[in-house]
Amino acid sequence: MGLVNLGNIVLDGFEVPPRIEFGGKQHVVVHALIGGARVVDVLGRDDATIRWHGVLSGSAGADRARILDQMRVAGDTILLTWDAFCYSVIISELRLNFCSPWWIPYAITCVVQQDLAQGSPVYAADAVDAVVGDLTAASQLLGSAAPLDVGSLSTLLSSGGAGQQQVRALIGSLQTTVTQGLGTSEAGMTSNDVGQLVTSAGLMAQYCCAQGYLGRCESNIADIGA
Secondary structure (H helix, E strand, O other): OOOEEEOOEEEOHHHOOOOOEOOEEEEEEEEEOOOOOEEEEEEEEEEOOEEEEEEEEOOOHHHHHHHHHHHHHHOOOEEEEEOOEEEEEEEEEEEEOOOEOOEEEEEEEEEEEEEOOOOOOOOHHHHHHHHHHHHHHHHHHOOOOOOOOHHHHHHHHHOOHHHHHHHHHHHHHHHHHHHHHHHHHHHHOOOOOHHHHHHHHHHHHHHHHHHHHHHHHHHHHOOOOO
16 A cells, blocks of 8 residues: 555554545436437536545554544644545544554544645646646745745746746756655654654655645646647
8 A cells, every 4th residue: 555644644554554445426417308318417526535444553553543533623624645646634533443552443534625636627728827826835835945936937837838848847846855855754754753753744744745736737737728
């Protein structure tokens, strides 16, 4: 399964689920016509809740159970990432089965607020604004010292090939920052210091989220002028 990040928690060992259930529906309305023909209106996506289960184990099992439960109680929007998937979610249900402080099976359900890896469909007329918005969000997550010039970005994106290549170069630079940051954060996850672990987990979540925004930028640039 690889790394699974939920808020400031990085699932590890038995905590990593064998599978994650996700997907959803497409809202449709079917109009039955005389003679058996039909017209189908497509109304949009309806993401299903995301579910999985695992076991909180080891000396920090009880502490991590409390952190997950505090996240449920707070009801805040948090980041969920695994593989190439990136969602903003809210924990709607958490079931914990305390067997011992070092062995606590759990099951979790998350309501999807937004699919950050795909987002809503973007049409050509909106693609420039979408790329600028995603680049700005990624830049803020990465703590860029200088704010992006939104006007200049819009001009470059609308000017054609040469301008778009400059924007792609900026995306590449930010992706390099993400790659380096993920490597540093992953190294920090080997620390025995709880504070360092929490900090590294939070930074890793930020980098994964920025990676999702940058990936969507690349996809939306292709829609500009299409």
